[in-house]
Amino acid sequence: MNPRRVAAVARRIAEGFRRDRRSLALLVVAPLVIVALLGWVLRDQKSTVVDLAVVNEAGAIGSRITDALTTATANAPNGVSLVETDESEAVARDRIRNGQIDLALVLPSTLLSDVAAGHQPTLTVITAGTDPAAEGGAFASLQSVLGTVASTIAPPGSAPIIPKIEHQTVYLSPDADQVDVLAPVFLGLFAYFFVFILTGISFLRERVGGTLERLLATPVTRAEIVLGYAIGFSVFATLQVLILLGYVLGRIDVPTIGPVGAFTIGLGVQSAGNPAIAFLVALLMAVGAVNLGIYLSTFARTELQVLQFIPIVIVPQGLLGGIFWPIDRLPDILQAIAHVLPVTYAVDALREVMLKGGDLGSSAVQTDLLVLAGIAVLFVLLGAFTIKREVA
Amino acid sequence: MNARAAVGFEPAVEAIGLRKHFGPIHAVDGIDLAFTPGRIYGLLGPNGSGKTTLIRLLAGLARPSGGEARILGLTMPDRPTLGKVGYMPQAEALYPDLSVGENIGFFAALQGVRGSAAIDRSLDLVELGSRKGAPVLELSGGMRRRLSLAVTLVHEPPVLFLDEPTVGVDPALRVQFWGHFRKLADAGTTILVASHVMDEADRCDELVFVRAGRVIARGTGADLRSTAGTDNLETAFLRFAGLDDAGRPLDAGRGPDPEAAP
Known part of the structure; x- marks a missing residue:
């Protein structure tokens, strides 16, 4: 063990941070923002009469x-x-x-x-x-x-x-636990989260590796790239959502086999409404996430910097989207923020469908789906716009 | 001066007062060029002289701040014209997870190439026909460079922009590459090769010396040598740049370059 070499490695890390100010800022700012947000949400919840x-x-x-x-x-x-x-x-x-x-x-x-x-x-x-x-x-x-x-x-x-x-x-059984209530809702967040990270990194590689440059030197249009990306990732997002939905709704009891005790696969949550609508909600989220990933990859130079978007893009949605606390109990400013977050609408729609048995005729579900579709279109435009900027 | 009038017929590639500014940096600072079809042009200059920016402007990947770039008479950027351009970027620009065949197949599809005949021909040309199923991740640097060239050629474009195509390529392969370029030029392809390796310059029909975003000289290698009064192209470049053999400015009025001063 040579202390000089150890010091050289440690210094290399410090120099890296000095060059990558954003990572340094994030190291400090991100946890502060999250802790502050959490404190705000918990302390200033409206008194609940x-x-x-x-x-x-x-x-x-x-x-x-x-x-x-x-x-x-x-x-x-x-x-x-x-x-x-x-x-x-x-x-x-x-x-x-x-x-x-x-x-x-x-x-x-x-x-x-x-x-x-x-x-x-x-x-x-x-x-x-x-x-x-x-x-x-x-x-x-x-x-x-x-x-x-x-x-x-x-x-x-x-x-x-x-x-x-x-x-x-009125809904569900009085014995329903937190899992019954939260599991459907997490579908929306997860569909968003993983697809966002994967697309963000994938598109960043496209930019950094030069393949986007090569792509843009062909007669391909921006719309074709964005649409192709959305379809390609949606296939896998669909698979992901199907498996997740299956696990949440299904339940297989495995009996005791030899030394392995009996266990259960799947959460066995009862869906009051049509799971196909829940699937549609998750899919809309995924399409939005693909294009948000494309858009935000513009602002990252490395894969690490894509991951740094998690505390900015994902965590606030988890805290404010109505998963843990009803939105109307949030402080007014946070309520306003909650109402522009896609997760808010996905959570509402998923609750409406899976817990309350709402269908496409329900006005709440219709509103949520429309807003989610609108957000997805907005992200598609943002994604396409950033590819154009690259060329200009 | 009208570049077209000087050439006398429709050039394959044309730059007219072409400029590209990035804030205060004038990467391309007023360049006029006209390339005759079926010839190989060498774009020579030190790192940071604006070669890549010039190629990106010509290939329609960047919008000029001023002037005009034309390919086959059409003002760039023009999307449909990109089907007639082959652009080999300096970066690897391949998908490492995909196989050789999948990489070239993807770009072939974007260029509207149907069937596998063109793909196989292009891979055979760079002697990668037997590695079609190999993931790019497993290829050596030289093989990746060859694949990159195959991808650039797959749609048989009449205009080729090659940004430092032989960097990291061993001498034997380099000779092969230039053999391909010559064959393509003989068949009518117009080729622009950017390089800072002067010993490749003599394989070009005509050379364009650039420095600080401007063309400082152009002509055949022989012309440039005799004009500069040297038999070494590197020295010729320094003469046209107004530098002495050590890279110091010749013009005493401008004072010594602080970077180059001892």
Whole structure:
């Protein structure tokens, strides 16, 4: 071990960084931006008041509970606000579907008889079922409010009756876990991420290796290059999305064989809607990513610099695209950013289709697909434009 | 001065007051040229003298800042005309993952060449016919250079721009290359070869000396030698550039070149 040689190698790295200021800047700036963004998203999330509706099927006792709930939730001390009473469970479910309320509490007609007979009464709480984390929080808030209510309405001197709560969901099953909810959504991000990196590097090689120069010395048009690239990569993006979709939706239980224990392949997520539409969404993302890769490869001189686009292009989309936090809870500025990110629309469309069973007739799905197609076209133009610039 | 009038008939390649500026750098600074069909022209000059930029302008890969470049009478850049041009870049410009056959097949398809006859002919010409299935990654530097030439020739273009085609090519192969160039020229192809190797210059029909983006002399090797009063082309180049044998300026009024001063 010769310290001089070690020092020479170390110095070579330092000199490389000195020449490649961008890498140096990124080394410092990228993690700062990501950490700051994460802090911003987590700290400044809009306070989430859960909008509750009560469906009273229990008559007079139900009205007493509703009144007590109204008092207990005035100014939403527990983050729960009673916004309305609905005449039936069906109405409440519709309003959850439309996003007008977050929770519905159903007071059953058997409430009085159960209490009178000394049984523990059962109340039903209905949530959307598409966001277990947020709904779990809302559920807990409601439980603490109900505890307050129970002690308010209990006759003086007697112990409050704590009801049993049954959780029902409008979409999916109440047992759905984070995987059921997140897996479909990750399809959109992954379709974008890997295709972007591959095309970016591939096109960079085309520029750096001189083959683009040779290409442009033939009668080929820019549109032909960009379209050919999009088709070529889309074939493989299609394959990728199909395999990923298969893994998310499929489930094979492998029994115990010899020393290998039983295990499962695939996530077995149930898709409420047509997986073909989910596939279309992922494909649109992939086409957009191909051309974004072509466009951004102009701004890179080395493959390392292509990878440096990950914290700029991919990470913010993962954080702001509505995967982990609903977009309407983001600070206003970040909401505005979220609304120009393709992942936002892909996530929304994939949720709409795979969790809520939306189809091509759903206006939300239509809007998302149109925006995604628009973004893909924009990236195609950007990609073609940068090839022209090379010639000029 | 009209270059066309001087030649007397339609030149295959023409530059008229051609300029290309990159910010303050005048890479090509007003060049007039007219190339007769079926001849080999040598573009000679030191590194950074504007040879590659001139070729890129002629081949329609860059837009001139001023003046005009014409191929077969058509103003460049002109996309359809590129089908009549063969451009061999200085860089390798091949796909290393693809095989020899796949590389040449790709560019042949872009040039509208159908069938494999032209591809095989082109590969045989550079003696790579037996390596058609080999990945470029496994080829030696000389073989890659040969493949690059085959790719350039596959659509049998009437105009060829070869940017330092013999760099990294061993002497025996270099002789073969020049043999091909001569055969192509005899068949009517107009060829421009950029080089900074003066000993290749005598294989050209006519030489163009460039320095700092300008043509400083042109003519046959013999003409240039006799005009400069030397039998060495390198010395002739220095004379036309206004430099002494050590590369120092001859013109005392301009003062010594700080770079070259001892």
